[in-house]
Amino acid sequence: MALKIIGAGLGRTGTLSLKLALEHLGFGPCYHMLEIMSAGRERMPQWLQVVRGTPDWDAIFEGFASTVDYPTCTYWRELAAHYPEAKVILSTRDAEGWFDSVHRTIFAPEHIDSLSDSPVSEFMQGAVTGAFGDHINEREYMVEYFRRWEEDVTASLPPERLLVHRLGESWEPICDFLGVPVPDQPYPRVNTSEDMLGNRDTRENINIPEEAEARMRGYLDAMRDKAFGD
Numbered sequence: 001m002a003l004k005i006i007g008a009g010l011g012r013t014g015t016l017s018l019k020l021a022l023e024h025l026g027f028g029p030c031y032h033m034l035e036i037m038s039a040g041r042e043r044m045p046q047w048l049q050v051v052r053g054t055p056d057w058d059a060i061f062e063g064f065a066s067t068v069d070y071p072t073c074t075y076w077r078e079l080a081a082h083y084p085e086a087k088v089i090l091s092t093r094d095a096e097g098w099f100d101s102v103h104r105t106i107f108a109p110e111h112i113d114s115l116s117d118s119p120v121s122e123f124m125q126g127a128v129t130g131a132f133g134d135h136i137n138e139r140e141y142m143v144e145y146f147r148r149w150e151e152d153v154t155a156s157l158p159p160e161r162l163l164v165h166r167l168g169e170s171w172e173p174i175c176d177f178l179g180v181p182v183p184d185q186p187y188p189r190v191n192t193s194e195d196m197l198g199n200r201d202t203r204e205n206i207n208i209p210e211e212a213e214a215r216m217r218g219y220l221d222a223m224r225d226k227a228f229g230d
């Protein structure tokens with residue numbers, strides 16, 4: 001099955017909510033960083049191939065109808081060319097708010113430190129953080145990077161192929177873009193900084209793949225419950 005939707009938005013732009021929303025609308029399963037972290041032993045070798053320059057996209061996305069979040073957003077241009085029928089959704093938010101969010105979660109200095117020399121460091125450097133060089137903690141640089149990213153995506157795609165989805169928006173624009181009915185349930189709101197910081201891997205358990213994977217599966221289930229549970 002070829003991908004139908006490619007998420008071009010960077011991490012911390014509501015990608016987990018978007019993943020659950022797309023799955024709810026029938027465009028799932030939707031790939032996300034949590035798919036890798038919850039099955040790292042199977043999926044990490046595929047991503048090492050990507051960062052070493054020999055991606056097998058069809059193998060990576062086998063069984064998936066859509067993809068959002070890091071690391072796939074890094075490759076949105078390649079994926080849009082590889083899956084020419086796929087539509088693109090750029091999830092985005094206020095650039096300063098994005099920096100505040102990444103700096104306390106996925107790019108928090110202590111988290112980035114804990115990943116160096118870990119089993120995932122080549123992957124993280126190649127597919128996620130390498131783009132920032134030594135500037136990952138510099139607000140001004142990162143805010144400018146984020147704005148340029150948004151401009152690049154919007155300037156590169158024909159408007160009919162692209163939806164810009166701003167954090168806080170509800171179902172209507174997405175449903176309109178995808179040609180599906182608006183669900184009765186509220187649009188998901190998951191993976192807040194508080195959610196994520198409560199599920200942090202420690203340096204100890206990141207080196208025990210079974211434990212790290214199980215923790216991430218549990219987190220994904222908890223976020224699904226939060227989004228659509230009673």
Ligand code: A3P
Pocket residue numbers: 010011012013014015016017069097101102105167168169187188189190191192193194
């Ligand atoms: P904060 O870190 O500011 O809380 P991602 O899933 O890509 O990592 O993004 C998570 C960020 O998006 C979190 O930001 C979360 O609060 C915010 N978010 C997710 N869904 C949202 C929604 N429906 N409305 C507003 N913010 C949302």
